[in-house]
Structures are given as structure tokens and as C-alpha cells.
């Protein structure tokens with residue numbers, strides 16, 4: 255029950271949602287003046303090609319051939335119908351997942367790491383800094399910079415640095431340098447906001463260095479649309495017209511945006527975000543301008559936020575711990591175009607284990623959130639005796655998250 259696109263059917267352009275949003279987007283604001291930021295304000299951090307993509311009014315943006323060459327290492331990714339999960343649930347729903355776990359880093363993140371490294375290299379920048387939480391983004395960027403012979407320095411949230419030694423080994427194997435964050439306070443468990451501050455401070459302090467962000471920003475969601483664009487063609491191969499609902503887990507919003515945005519203009523398709531109850535940005539945050547980092551160095555973005563000084567509870571195992579959310583995703587939720595649901599982590603691990611025992615694949619804890627939402631959708635369809643086509647982003651595998659499964663299997667995971 256796998257649907258494969260031939261290599262020559264890989265998308266050659268990304269889909270840009272900005273010109274087709276239900277309501278025009280509010281601009282990011284300069285942290286000092288609170289005026290809309292211009293390209294020059296962002297130039298110390300990003301190459302001009304990415305800044306243009308951040309603000310682009312074009313619906314289609316060509317993918318450079320040098321990027322396609324590297325994406326081809328694992329793309330197009332399979333679309334899989336989860337028939338054994340369907341049978342276990344006894345649902346009339348048809349469940350399809352886009353398997354982004356087959357990438358080198360084991361998640362969707364290399365889809366944007368590769369073009370981000372490429373555009374920096376093209377502008378003559380040979381060193382990138384970044385933050386990483388669970389370690390997925392740091393590994394993806396370390397892989398991508400290795401492809402273009404660049405340096406990569408990763409500021410890793412200290413709690414993860416201590417709990418997840420294998421992610422660090424993977425980053426170092428690809429040539430990345432990894433340090434625990436916050437660097438100034440060795441007793442602090444860290445947060446994504448603090449690690450972003452460390453990485454941005456490093457990049458603005460050196461002329462040979464730029465910064466790369468793995469989620470949230472418009473250009474990141476743009477690059478991730480290869481997921482949804484391929485899925486559209488593959489659903490056709492599977493004999494489906496359109497999905498009834500498209501689901502993704504949401505940390506900063508990039509894999510969700512990647513699978514959902516290409517369906518955004520079709521009003522028949524429901525869009526659904528799944529997030530953790532311990533970091534409930536879309537379901538309990540407020541929509542306002544807030545900083546992307548804790549130190550207030552980044553532009554202010556219009557988004558749902560829990561506050562830039564939010565530090566997630568350290569009991570939370572499964573990523574998705576950012577205080578804010580992508581402005582695009584936030585705007586879709588605010589406009590009522592996208593729904594959001596939050597789950598305590600015990601429920602997400604139950605769903606992940608059910609998927610592992612039926613489909614065989616071991617989900618990243620983040621993917622446990624989307625699986626919870628997908629299983630609930632399939633059970634609701636059963637209740638209503640309704641055919642429902644569910645498409646979701648299987649954002650990553652959990653082979654480097656086995657300690658969290660060990661906690662769950664042995665009743666040590668706190669269900670919050």
C-alpha cells in the first residue's frame with residue numbers, strides 16, 4: 255500500500271502561501287523601533303535569497319537544481335496507506351501518511367536545511383549557527399552544511415544535550431560542532447528561545463557567519479511544501495480525489511505547513527494542528543506580536559505565543575516546545591481556516607505505540623501527537639459511519655528517542 259512518485263516527478267517549484275492567505279499577513283517588526291523590518295535589517299542573519307522568499311508575493315518559487323540534486327538522496331518520499339492501523343481501529347476512514355522519516359536525519363527538517371545552506375554558500379557565507387531542541391534540526395543542518403563543505407555550530411538546549419547524547423554524535427559525525435545552551439549559565443536547563451539568542455549573538459558577532467532557523471519563518475514553510483505537493487500527486491495515484499482532513503503536529507509549524515499549505519485554497523479540505531498540552535501555543539496562547547527568542551534580539555512576529563520567556567516543563571519528552579508558532583500557521587488558526595487540538599503526552603505515546611504495533615514504524619515523540627489526532631479522527635469517522643480520507647505528515651522516526659519509550663513502557667512518563 256505504498257505510492258511512489260518517479261524521481262522525475264519531484265516538484266521543481268515550492269508553493270508560497272503568502273499571496274493566497276485568507277487575510278493579508280501583518281509584517282514582522284524591528285525589535286528596537288517597532289517599525290516593519292526591511293530586507294537590510296535581516297541581512298546580518300540571512301542571505302538575500304531567503305529574505306526575498308520570506309516576503310515573496312510569487313505563488314511559485316523555483317527550486318535550484320543544486321538543491322534538487324541533494325533532495326533526490328531521499329525524495330520523493332513514499333505515501334503510505336496505513337491499512338493495518340485502519341483495520342485495528344475498525345474505521346471506514348482511509349488513512350495515508352507521507353513518510354518524511356526516510357531522510358538522512360530521520361525527519362522532514364533536511365527539506366529546508368539543504369536550501370538554507372545552499373543560498374548561504376551561494377552568497378559566500380561558509381559558517382552557520384543555529385539552535386536545536388530535541389536535536390533534529392541540528393542534525394539536519396549538520397548534514398546539509400556537510401553537503402556544501404561549510405562549518406556549522408549548534409547551540410543545543412542543555413536538558414536535551416544531557417539527555418540525548420546520540421543526537422550530538424550524529425551532528426559531530428556530519429562535522430557539526432555542538433555546545434550546550436545557555437552558554438552563560440551552566441546550571442540552566444535551557445529553552446529554544448535561549449538557544450536562539452545564543453546562536454543569533456554568535457552570527458551577528460562575525461562577518462563570516464549567518465544564522466539558520468529550522469521552523470517558524472515563512473521561507474522554512476515554503477521549503478517544506480514539497481511534502482504536500484508530492485502527496486497531492488500520490489493521492490491521485492492512490493485513486494483519491496482530495497483528502498477530507500490534513501493533519502500535522504505543530505512545534506513551530508513547518509511540517510504541518512509543508513503538508514497543509516498546498517491544500518489551503520480548497521475549502522473542502524479541513525486542516526488540523528496537533529500540539530502538546532504542556533506547550534499549548536495555538537490552543538491557549540494569545541495572538542500578539544512577540545519575539546522569536548528570549549533575549550529580544552529577533553524581529554517581533556505576529557503569532558500565537560506563550561511568551562518569549564516561556565520555559566517548557568522538563569518532564570515533556572517530545573519536542574514541540576517552542577513558545578510561539580509560525581505566523582502563517584497562526585494566521586490560519588486565527589482566521590478559522592485551521593483547527594488546533596492539544597494532547598497530554600501519555601495519550602500521544604499510546605497512539606505512537608499503536609502505530610508501531612500495527613504499521614511497524616517507530617514514531618518520533620512529535621509524531622505521536624499527529625498520530626493521536628489521526629486516530630481520533632478515524633474513530634470519529636467510525637462513530638459516524640463515514641468514509642473519511644485522512645492525510646498526515648509522518649514527520650520523523652523515534653530511533654534516537656528510545657529513552658522516552660522506555661519511560662512510557664515502564665510507567666515513568668509523567669502524563670501532562
Ligand SMILES: *Cc1c(COP(=O)(O)O)cnc(C)c1O
Nearest residue numbers: 390469505506507508509620650
Ligand atoms: C522539529 C520537528 C517537529 C516540530 O517542528 P515543526 O516545525 O512544527 O514541524 C516535529 N516533528 C519532528 C520529527 C521534528 O524533527
